[in-house]
Amino acid sequence: MKVAIVGVSGAVGQEFLRVLDERNFPLDELVLFGSSRSAGKQYEFRGKKLTVKELKHNDDFKGIDIALTSAGGGTSKEFAETITKHGTIMIDNSSAFRYDDDVPLVVPEVNAEDSRNRPRNIIANPNCSTIQMVVSLKPIEDLSKIKRVRVATYQAASGAGAQGIAELEQQVKDVAEGKETTANKFQYQLAMNLIPHIDVFLDNDYTKEEMKMNWETKKIMHTQAEVSATCVRIPVARAHSEAIWVETEQPLSVEQVKDAFEKTEGISVIDNPAKNEYPMPLFVAGKDDVYVGRIRKDIADPNNITYWCVGDQIKKGAALNAVQIAEWLIKEGEVS
Numbered sequence: 001m002k003v004a005i006v007g008v009s010g011a012v013g014q015e016f017l018r019v020l021d022e023r024n025f026p027l028d029e030l031v032l033f034g035s036s037r038s039a040g041k042q043y044e045f046r047g048k049k050l051t052v053k054e055l056k057h058n059d060d061f062k063g064i065d066i067a068l069t070s071a072g073g074g075t076s077k078e079f080a081e082t083i084t085k086h087g088t089i090m091i092d093n094s095s096a097f098r099y100d101d102d103v104p105l106v107v108p109e110v111n112a113e114d115s116r117n118r119p120r121n122i123i124a125n126p127n128c129s130t131i132q133m134v135v136s137l138k139p140i141e142d143l144s145k146i147k148r149v150r151v152a153t154y155q156a157a158s159g160a161g162a163q164g165i166a167e168l169e170q171q172v173k174d175v176a177e178g179k180e181t182t183a184n185k186f187q188y189q190l191a192m193n194l195i196p197h198i199d200v201f202l203d204n205d206y207t208k209e210e211m212k213m214n215w216e217t218k219k220i221m222h223t224q225a226e227v228s229a230t231c232v233r234i235p236v237a238r239a240h241s242e243a244i245w246v247e248t249e250q251p252l253s254v255e256q257v258k259d260a261f262e263k264t265e266g267i268s269v270i271d272n273p274a275k276n277e278y279p280m281p282l283f284v285a286g287k288d289d290v291y292v293g294r295i296r297k298d299i300a301d302p303n304n305i306t307y308w309c310v311g312d313q314i315k316k317g318a319a320l321n322a323v324q325i326a327e328w329l330i331k332e333g334e335v336s
Helices: 011-022 073-084 108-116 128-143 162-176 208-221 254-262 315-331
Strands: 002-006 029-034 042-045 048-051 066-069 091-092 122-124 148-156 224-232 240-247 267-269 290-300 301-311
Touching: 002 011, 002 073, 011 042, 011 290, 011 315, 066 073, 066 315, 091 315, 108 128, 108 208, 108 315, 128 148, 128 240, 128 267, 128 290, 128 301, 148 208, 148 267, 148 315, 208 224, 224 240, 224 290, 254 267, 254 290, 254 301, 301 315
Parallel strands: 002 029, 002 066, 066 091, 091 122, 148 224, 267 290
Antiparallel strands: 042 048, 148 240, 240 301, 290 301
16 A cells, blocks of 8 residues: 655644554555655654655656645646546545535545545545534434534634644734734734634625535535534634534434434544533544534524534544545555
8 A cells, every 4th residue: 555645744744644653554655745845854654754755747646546635726736637647546635626526525424435436536625614513413414304504613723724823823922922913824813812704705795614614514415404604713723613503304302412422433522511521622632533512402493403513623624534535445445
């Protein structure tokens, strides 16, 4: 098994290295690719130093079974044919192919079987906020068909990459020292603030990030249920949080939903209000699972369920999800 990471120097690329190692992923050779800036850098993996190769239009991907790519949508589009032309399966973390009809959009806990139908040898990784939400929606959908979803997200600075974390850390330091802050990665100062604006605004006054959660949920879950989202950037380094309201065709009890969550692989339940126990990004960062809590009836509509959901968006929301797709492909004999 020969695997490549494209964009290894970025936040997700570095997470790919950690996740492959943590999960003892069955590979014989790992090849690292990056931009001309990253070429020549060395990273350690399983006791060996690996040198980053510059991504070029050549035959470097010949013999590579799976390529995990996270180098931005423009790079993914430019190099997709180069990466896949010799049979490599490209699992792409960018938004380049998510809405293409001939590219499956996959969260293994929800729609792993979609990975079989990949005419272009490309599988897309969904948006991080969508991934953790649909993992939690699937056991509810299995109990009763979901009619609609409302969600408010509280998204960490690292959703904007390593530069987002660095900007937040510098701003926190500047605020503590009484200095003026500067904002480049975000629209405004994020430290001591919330910004209800992620990605660009569209004609309907929703942001693209908010509409991604609508479009992607429909494609992943094969549903027509509408998702109405408000996405907010918060001054937390890592792990996204979501408040979710779900309307189902048949009323569900809290006990039914909690039991379904507890039986679902990839979900951890922390739900004990009496002891102030609930998921928080401080304790979820670096973890594999999607964490849920505050599970209760919606008092505005007793037929609805509402809950709180937290997940590490660099791990499960990006690198881990892609690696789980690769693991599924191997397990099912789609790669040999």
